[in-house]
Structure formats: C-alpha cells, structure tokens
Amino acid sequence: METTDILKRVRQIEIKTRGLSSNIFAGEYHSAFKGRGMTFSEVREYQYGDDIRTIDWNVTARFNHPYIKVFEEEREMTVMLLIDVSGSREFGTTWRFKKNMITEIAAVLAFSAIQNNDKTGVIFFSDRIEKFIPPKKGKKHILHIIRELISFTPEERETNLSEVLRYLTNAIKKRCTTFVISDFLDEQFEDALKIANQKHDVVALRIFDPRETLLPDIGFVKFKDAETGGFQWVNTSSKKTRDAFNQWWLDNEKRINSTFTKCGVDNVAIATDEDYVKSLMSLFKKRS
Structure with a gap:
C-alpha cells in the first residue's frame, strides 16, 4: 500500500x-474499565456518617478532633x-x-x-x-x-x-x-x-x-491454509464432510468459551x- x-x-x-x-x-x-485503585487525596474533619475506618489517628491526636483520610479513584x-x-x-x-x-x-x-x-x-x-x-x-x-x-x-x-x-x-x-x-x-x-x-x-x-461456521455445498474446492500455506481438496457436496466441519466449529466454540470461563x-x-x-x-x- x-x-x-x-x-x-x-x-x-x-x-x-x-x-x-x-x-x-x-x-x-x-x-x-476503572483505575488501579484508590489513592490518598487529603484529610478533612470528620462528619456524621463518615466511615470510622478512614479516621487518620495521627492527625486526630494532633488536633484533638477527629479527621478522616479522603481517597479518590486513581x-x-x-x-x-x-x-x-x-x-x-x-x-x-x-x-x-x-x-x-x-x-x-x-x-x-x-x-x-x-x-x-x-x-x-x-x-x-x-x-x-x-x-x-x-x-x-x-x-x-x-x-x-x-x-x-x-x-x-x-x-x-x-x-x-x-x-x-x-x-x-x-x-x-x-x-x-x-x-x-x-x-x-x-x-x-x-x-x-x-x-x-x-x-x-x-x-x-x-x-x-x-463462513467459518458452515461449509457451503459448492462441489470440489481447493482450500489453502492461510497460516501454514498448505493446500487441500475438499468435496463440499458431501453432507458427511459439511457435518464434520460444522461439528468442528461447535466443538471449537465450546472449547474456547470454556477456556475463557x-x-x-x-x-x-x-x-x-x-x-x-x-x-x-x-x-x-x-x-x-
């Protein structure tokens, strides 16, 4: 190009x-897709309803009044x-x-x-x-x-x-x-x-x-493997061949989805x- x-x-x-x-x-x-976690932002005075687990005990002791740590999403x-x-x-x-x-x-x-x-x-x-x-x-x-x-x-x-x-x-x-x-x-x-x-x-x-999910009935076809470069003649008019291809796709779907799960x-x-x-x-x- x-x-x-x-x-x-x-x-x-x-x-x-x-x-x-x-x-x-x-x-x-x-x-x-959220950030990696919560990062410290500032401290402020405790207000009614705040989570007591966020109290900054060092600052609270210094000022003799409860303060909490404020975090924000990173x-x-x-x-x-x-x-x-x-x-x-x-x-x-x-x-x-x-x-x-x-x-x-x-x-x-x-x-x-x-x-x-x-x-x-x-x-x-x-x-x-x-x-x-x-x-x-x-x-x-x-x-x-x-x-x-x-x-x-x-x-x-x-x-x-x-x-x-x-x-x-x-x-x-x-x-x-x-x-x-x-x-x-x-x-x-x-x-x-x-x-x-x-x-x-x-x-x-x-x-x-x-087209990867079903093989059409179009007679004898010469297929090329895009990754290996190999060629193979396939009789697509054969119902047995088409059913086998379809079953391969279904089995492959099941295997991949099982792997993800x-x-x-x-x-x-x-x-x-x-x-x-x-x-x-x-x-x-x-x-x-």
Whole structure:
C-alpha cells in the first residue's frame, strides 16, 4: 500500500473511530474499565456518617478532633492491545476482512483510552512477538498505532497465543487492562491466559467470519491454509464432510468459551458482518 493510501485510510479510520469513542463509548468505557485503585487525596474533619475506618489517628491526636483520610479513584490506566497479525486474519467473505474489523476495533479502544487519559501500548503477534509499541498518551501516538495496524507486515503467519500472553506477563510490570483481539484459532493457551489474567485485567475480543461456521455445498474446492500455506481438496457436496466441519466449529466454540470461563476472562465474539458497536457496548455494560 502506497504512503498516500495509508494516510488516507488512517484519516478515514480516525474520523469514524474517534467519533464513536467521543459520542458512544466515552461513559461506558470509563465505568467499565476503572483505575488501579484508590489513592490518598487529603484529610478533612470528620462528619456524621463518615466511615470510622478512614479516621487518620495521627492527625486526630494532633488536633484533638477527629479527621478522616479522603481517597479518590486513581483513574490513569495503561491499556495494552494484543493484536493478532497471523495469516488467518486475512479471511473474509462479507464486505469486511477480519483484519479490517480488528483495525477499527483497536482504533476505537485506543481513542477511548486517550480520552480517559490512559496510556496505550500495542503488541503485534503471530507465533512470535512481531512488534512492541510501548504505552504512551496522545493523539500522535494513537495515529502512529493506526498506521501500524494498516501497514504492518508480519514475518510469520501462524499463531501462538501462549507466547504473547507470556510476553505480556513478563514485559508489563504494573497491572493494566489488556484487550486480546484475535480469532483465537489456536490451542493450549489456557495456562498462559490464566496467569496473565491474574496479573492484568484481560478482555478477549474474538473476531470471526460467518463462513467459518458452515461449509457451503459448492462441489470440489481447493482450500489453502492461510497460516501454514498448505493446500487441500475438499468435496463440499458431501453432507458427511459439511457435518464434520460444522461439528468442528461447535466443538471449537465450546472449547474456547470454556477456556475463557475457567480463566475468568470477559469476552465477546464479533462476526465480520455484525455491528461491533453493539457488541462492545454490551461488553462494557456487563462490566459496569
């Protein structure tokens, strides 16, 4: 993609996603993703109804009158976006590829974060860590992230969720809110996800295409595995083959959802032909 095309696409995404962040997500994001805790603000005289557990006994003894500590929510957070850039993101049978939806959702979350005065960082991953953008604030930083989302070309095409989750756990020392945006076409990442969610607040956004759920009856078709590059002829006219594919999808759904439940990870599945705004709003309200 030429530089001018990239800049044009960046501007289009900025206009759309910044507007969504400002007009729709601002309040929901704030209430759904709270700060790291409460921080001391000041002391004031005790008033009837105040919690006696907040009494500052040192100040009370000094002035011979009860004073309490006042705390306020520590709003500033660090938000990490873990972006799947493996080969399977290039699939799409409607008007939008998975990678296009991933880009827009990531941009919406990034703009929501800076409006909330949060730092935002990104980790691009395949079966390795492809790129790490350290957390920062500001519109310039977010536009840099969007440019990378549009133009980044990974070195590998397969997926390893355990690798990026372990990297997150080791690289980001303070607790942060982490959005894993992926199709989650991987296995055996439960242990790494559980450990990551114990240290951070991990949220899974699973992107899929409707065609991945059912195999159409269109005769013999040569399929290519987007991640391994392997080819295979499939007789889609065979009901047995179509039923087996459908059962694989249902079993995979069950396995992934079970993993999220065991790890205590909030999640939402979003199809490429759906309005992701509704899905994100539902997730935010659930967490509020």
